[in-house]
Amino acid sequence: MDLLLISEYILMVALAIFALATIRITTRKTIAMSLVGVSGLAIAVATILILVKNIYGIGFCTDIATALVILGPVGTIAFSKVLKGD
Numbered sequence: 001m002d003l004l005l006i007s008e009y010i011l012m013v014a015l016a017i018f019a020l021a022t023i024r025i026t027t028r029k030t031i032a033m034s035l036v037g038v039s040g041l042a043i044a045v046a047t048i049l050i051l052v053k054n055i056y057g058i059g060f061c062t063d064i065a066t067a068l069v070i071l072g073p074v075g076t077i078a079f080s081k082v083l084k085g086d
Contacts, residue, residue, distance in 0.1 A: 011047075039073070047065075053065075
């Protein structure tokens with residue numbers, strides 16, 4: 001096995017653990033912690049999708065990761081505006 005491939009698998013495991021931690025953060029009582037958790041989860045899933053594209057060559061993973069990275073902050077900003085009342 002190539003050293004780069006091994007490091008990609010290790011990174012994927014670390015991101016899966018991070019994703020589980022962000023799900024735990026999302027279940028907190030405050031709305032702010034939920035937004036932080038969902039944003040972290042979106043980043044983790046987008047990075048995992050890019051790794052899947054690099055390892056297995058699945059092309060549409062890049063499109064999904066790009067959509068997650070763009071729509072994650074947009075949804076957070078929109079939700080914050082609704083909560084604020086503007």
